[in-house]
Amino acid sequence: MKTKGSMNTFYNYAFPMPTVLVTSKDMKNNTNIITIAWHTTISRNPPLYGISVSPKRYSHGLIKQRMEFVINFLSFRYSNEIHFCGTTSGKHVNKIKETGLTLEPSKTIETPSLKEGYANLECILYDTQTLGDHTLFIGRITYVSCDQDSFDHRILNNQKTKPILYLGDNNYCTLSTEKEIY
Numbered sequence: 001m002k003t004k005g006s007m008n009t010f011y012n013y014a015f016p017m018p019t020v021l022v023t024s025k026d027m028k029n030n031t032n033i034i035t036i037a038w039h040t041t042i043s044r045n046p047p048l049y050g051i052s053v054s055p056k057r058y059s060h061g062l063i064k065q066r067m068e069f070v071i072n073f074l075s076f077r078y079s080n081e082i083h084f085c086g087t088t089s090g091k092h093v094n095k096i097k098e099t100g101l102t103l104e105p106s107k108t109i110e111t112p113s114l115k116e117g118y119a120n121l122e123c124i125l126y127d128t129q130t131l132g133d134h135t136l137f138i139g140r141i142t143y144v145s146c147d148q149d150s151f152d153h154r155i156l157n158n159q160k161t162k163p164i165l166y167l168g169d170n171n172y173c174t175l176s177t178e179k180e181i182y
């Protein structure tokens with residue numbers, strides 16, 4: 001039986017969504033991490049990737065100022081760190097120190113990538129759109145790094161590298177089955 005759903009939390013019906021950690025850098029060269037569930041591929045050519053960020057987030061100002069960011073894809077085993085980065089602000093907390101996640105230099109931009117990422121997309125800000133109560137930051141991808149062991153012919157090996165999916169509130173899951181259609 002269907003009943004009326006919640007307009008206030010309509011976005012919950014779109015979950016589960018893969019969740020990423022986005023790194024950005026402040027003017028003192030400190031790196032911050034924000035957890036982002038509202039993100040999407042936008043274009044293949046040019047290669048564009050979008051993240052929807054509330055102006056309330058500390059990361060919002062950093063991305064606007066520095067005009068670059070990195071999308072870091074981490075697996076389910078980092079769910080505690082991912083949740084921490086989504087429930088604390090870099091305004092008050094050094095998330096690198098608190099999570100123990102490791103920075104590594106990016107190849108094309110100054111903002112570091114996360115070593116724990118099985119893939120990292122280095123992005124230079126391409127466009128900024130204010131859409132309702134969030135800002136869509138669109139990044140042009142300038143470099144992609146990936147852990148070869150996590151992929152079979154460019155497809156994520158779901159057995160080896162479990163992706164993290166966000167269900168809403170404090171809930172996360174990962175995938176247990178997969179199939180290839182011939």
Ligand SMILES: Cc1cc2nc3c(=O)[nH]c(=O)nc-3n(C[C@H](O)[C@H](O)[C@H](O)COP(=O)(O)O)c2cc1C
Nearest residue numbers: 035036037038053054057058059086087088089090
């Ligand atoms: C799983 C998860 C997904 C989130 N997705 C988003 C998102 O897509 N956009 C956003 O603005 N905030 C999102 N948040 C909230 C921010 O991650 C959170 O407010 C964070 O503390 C902001 O960090 P900052 O102030 O250091 O930038 C999410 C939080 C969690 C736990």
